[in-house]
Amino acid sequence: MVSTNAVPNVIPPERDLFPPSPRVIYKHAPLTQVICQLRFPLLLKIESEPPADFQERIRDRFPLLERIQPQMPDLPPEIAQAMGIAIAPAKSEFAFRKEDGSASLSLGPEHIALTTTKYTRWEEFSSALRPALAALIEIYRPSFFQRVGLRYVNVIDRTALGIANVNWSGLLQKPMLGELGVPIFEEHVSDAKRNVRVNLPNDPGCAMFLQHGFAKKKNSTEIAYRLDFDFYRSEKTEVADAQPTLDRFNSMVGRAFRWCITERLHEQLGPTPMELAQSA
Numbered sequence: 001m002v003s004t005n006a007v008p009n010v011i012p013p014e015r016d017l018f019p020p021s022p023r024v025i026y027k028h029a030p031l032t033q034v035i036c037q038l039r040f041p042l043l044l045k046i047e048s049e050p051p052a053d054f055q056e057r058i059r060d061r062f063p064l065l066e067r068i069q070p071q072m073p074d075l076p077p078e079i080a081q082a083m084g085i086a087i088a089p090a091k092s093e094f095a096f097r098k099e100d101g102s103a104s105l106s107l108g109p110e111h112i113a114l115t116t117t118k119y120t121r122w123e124e125f126s127s128a129l130r131p132a133l134a135a136l137i138e139i140y141r142p143s144f145f146q147r148v149g150l151r152y153v154n155v156i157d158r159t160a161l162g163i164a165n166v167n168w169s170g171l172l173q174k175p176m177l178g179e180l181g182v183p184i185f186e187e188h189v190s191d192a193k194r195n196v197r198v199n200l201p202n203d204p205g206c207a208m209f210l211q212h213g214f215a216k217k218k219n220s221t222e223i224a225y226r227l228d229f230d231f232y233r234s235e236k237t238e239v240a241d242a243q244p245t246l247d248r249f250n251s252m253v254g255r256a257f258r259w260c261i262t263e264r265l266h267e268q269l270g271p272t273p274m275e276l277a278q279s280a
Contacts, residue, residue, distance in 0.1 A: 016201060017208070018255035025121065027270030028161055030154040030227075036129055037113035037149050038242060040142035047109040051094055054107060057135035061128055062096035062105050105132050112136050119152075122250045130243065137239055145242055149232035150249040154257065155215055156225040161268050168225060171265040176212060200252075205235030206245075208256070229256055 055065060069092050093108030103116040105128075114129050136142065156171065158164045163171070168180050179185040180192060193213030200206040208231050215226040231249035258266065 017198065018252065018259045021255050021258040023254060023274040024271035025274060027272065029119075029269065030156045031119050031152060032155050033115065033117055033151075033153040034119040034125060035113060035115045035149075035151040035153075036125075036246060037111055037147070037151075038133070038145050039111045039147040040145050042110050043140050043142065044109065045140055046107065047092070051107055051139075053139050054135050055094075055096065057139075058096060058105060058132050061131070062098060062103070064097040064099060066095045066097065068093050068095055068106075103128065107136070122247075126246075126250075129246075133242065142239060144239060145237040147232060147234050148237050148242055148245050148249075149230060150246055150253070151228070151230040152253050152257070154227040154229075156227065156265070157217065158224070159222060161265075163265075163268055164222075166264070171262055172225070173260055173262060176260050200231075203233075203248075206231070206233045206249075208232075208252070210256075212260070227257065227260055229253055 093106055093111075096105040096107070098104070102118040103114065106113045106115070112132065114125070114132065116125060116128075119125060158166060158171075167186055169177055169183075169186055172180075174181055177186075178192065178194065180189060191214055193211070196208075196210045196212075198208050198210075200208060208229065210230075211228040212226060215224045216222075217224050231252055233245055237245060
């Protein structure tokens with residue numbers, strides 16, 4: 001089960017991208033991946049020393065450790081020099097993983113990131129992120145964050161939902177459809193993808209990058225629909241403001257998803273109000 005999130009709307013409705021919506025848990029949630037990444041100025045201590053203290057702080061949740069060496073350009077140094085290509089020293093990173101492989105926490109000299117393929121609700125995801133973020137701040141003391149991002153990738157599979165014969169125009173709201181909103185186009189379009197980047201009202205330096213469109217299912221000719229939301233702040237973020245920024249992005253994600261889909265798809269996903277899900 002996966003939740004969509006909404007908080008009381010403190011921005012006037014006409015100044016918000018997405019209207020308020022009740023927070024729910026979806027029984028048939030389409031989420032395939034959730035990624036949170038924070039980037040900071042280069043910390044040589046992470047690059048030069050194994051993160052032993054950091055590992056101890058998060059080892060109960062992420063017991064498996066893998067050192068990841070980045071791929072270097074496959075060019076002899078003299079050829080790279082002749083071509084004017086600067087080959088910088090490789091920056092290794094460390095991946096701390098859950099035993100079942102459902103989530104991983106990566107730490108590099110310029111970033112920390114949490115990725116999961118089994119998202120349930122923000123509170124659970126955040127409970128894994130907060131100790132790691134606290135360990136980063138206490139052990140390595142980044143001066144600030146250069147980018148704070150939260151990304152939710154959804155794949156809507158009509159067959160899995162039992163609505164294989166329902167047109168996309170019955171599942172997605174009109175602003176999302178473009179040419180698919182025209183019956184003759186929807187009948188014959190073989191591929192459709194859109195990218196939209198929009199600045200968030202009343203949130204200077206923050207934006208949403210929305211990628212959506214057809215996605216082919218593995219080992220199948222059937223088409224699914226991908227809704228990929230990336231909320232981010234690309235301006236300097238003080239360390240103390242990182243978690244509140246992520247909390248705010250999370251509150252927008254559920255409203256954004258609900259804005260994109262019709263009532264029919266919403267009901268087909270099996271929503272349960274959050275207050276009922278918590279009491280069950």
